[in-house]
Amino acid sequence: MAGATDIFCKKDLLEFNTYLQRHVDRENRQLSGRVLVVEDSRVLQAIMLDLLTDMGLDVDAYTHAEEAWDSFQTGNYDLVITDIMLEGLMSGIALVRKIRRFQGEHGNLPIIATSGFDNISRKIELFHLGVNDYIAKPIVREELRQRVFNNITSYQNTLELRAQQKSLYSLSMLDELTKLFNRHALREFSGKYFSEAIRYKRPLTLAVLDIDFFKKINETMGYEKGDQVLAELGAWLKRFVGEGDMVTRWASEEFVFLLPDCSQSTAIAFMERLQKRLKQFKPASVSITTSIGVATMEIDTKHSLNSLFELADDAMYRAKMSGRNCVKPYQQTEE
Incomplete structure (x- = not known):
């Protein structure tokens, strides 16, 4: 044996x-x-x-x-x-x-x-x-x-x-519908934008874009049509922003932009140009307008993602109150 x-x-x-x-x-x-x-x-x-x-x-x-x-x-x-x-x-x-x-x-x-x-x-x-x-x-x-x-x-x-x-990590960072970065990704990557802006003494702008009357699109054309609008808008925004810029889907019809080395005046001009081009684009063959708020962390100031977002979000609501379809910067006098 x-x-x-x-x-x-x-x-x-x-x-x-x-x-x-x-x-x-x-x-x-x-x-x-x-x-x-x-x-x-x-x-x-x-x-x-x-x-x-x-x-x-x-x-x-x-x-x-x-x-x-x-x-x-x-x-x-x-x-x-x-x-x-x-x-x-x-x-x-x-x-x-x-x-x-x-x-x-x-x-x-x-x-x-x-x-x-x-x-x-x-x-x-x-x-x-x-x-x-x-x-x-x-x-x-x-x-x-x-x-x-x-x-x-x-x-x-x-x-x-x-x-x-x-x-799986990449999927967790992407919005399934628009294929843009999601809110989690913005929180994950924004730290680098803020630290580099402070380190190299460069302005950093955050913009909040909200589609006007989006609820009406869902109610009159159906939620499937609304999803098509968001999906095509997401792909278009990704092409429109520059290299190094970040665009994310923050909420249902709300999008957030991080624009490094971008002053407030430059950001306003950029967003106004975006609105003009968007009227011609018509995602899913639907005419849409947007209200956009802009807030900038200047060289001599410091902000976090949350604090800068709050300022831009306030400015976006001011654009809504001003008749929509416009870009508004944050202004301290509105407090």
Whole structure:
């Protein structure tokens, strides 16, 4: 019984057949990805190439770490397999150090180290350097296969998870209907606008735009038509604002603009031009007008998002009270 890993009853052929099928499936598992191999033994390198390509992987193989490092910087790899003792000026240990110091996502890709010296102190040293796995020579094909499979699938699963998290984060920042940034995004990103305005002594303007009589559009044309108006208006506003400006959907028919390095007079002219163009645009073939309030944090003043928004919001309501379809700046005399 020495060396046996499983025991089966002769009468239970179904269980034995299932076991064999699982073994075959495990042997035939295919991967997609790219592997960087650094091995100065041509014989061992050929064995690795044969195994890795049989697993469905693309392989770049080198005998010197210097060549491998050049390839790593321009390649898009999922795994590095490197011998520790290599010919040339750069050792495998030096290559591992360079990879782990590399800026960006690829600096974290898995590394399998190989060595003919199988001792505990060497393994500990390599793990401290940042290798993910270690294989002692002579290399066993099945061990290499399994370690490659485990490291690549783990790395690719991690990348996929991060991409999903990034996508979810982006979705949490976007208004589903207009595809503009939402209120949460404005609160998240506005801090940078305010800190840079204060640091570089530049004006920062916040504008609040409200669609006039939007409730009437919903009541007379239907909520679906109202949604079409908002969706097309959102896409149009995104095209209209300049690079570096931020436009968000704050509420149902209310939009907020952050305009860096923009004085009050410049912001008023910009918003009046927006109103003029909007009359020609007619989102969803509906003629709309807007009331806009503008408030500016001048060089010698300090505001938060909330305080500047309140000023612009007050100015917007003054535009409503002035007959709508106009732009009004905040004025202290109105308090």
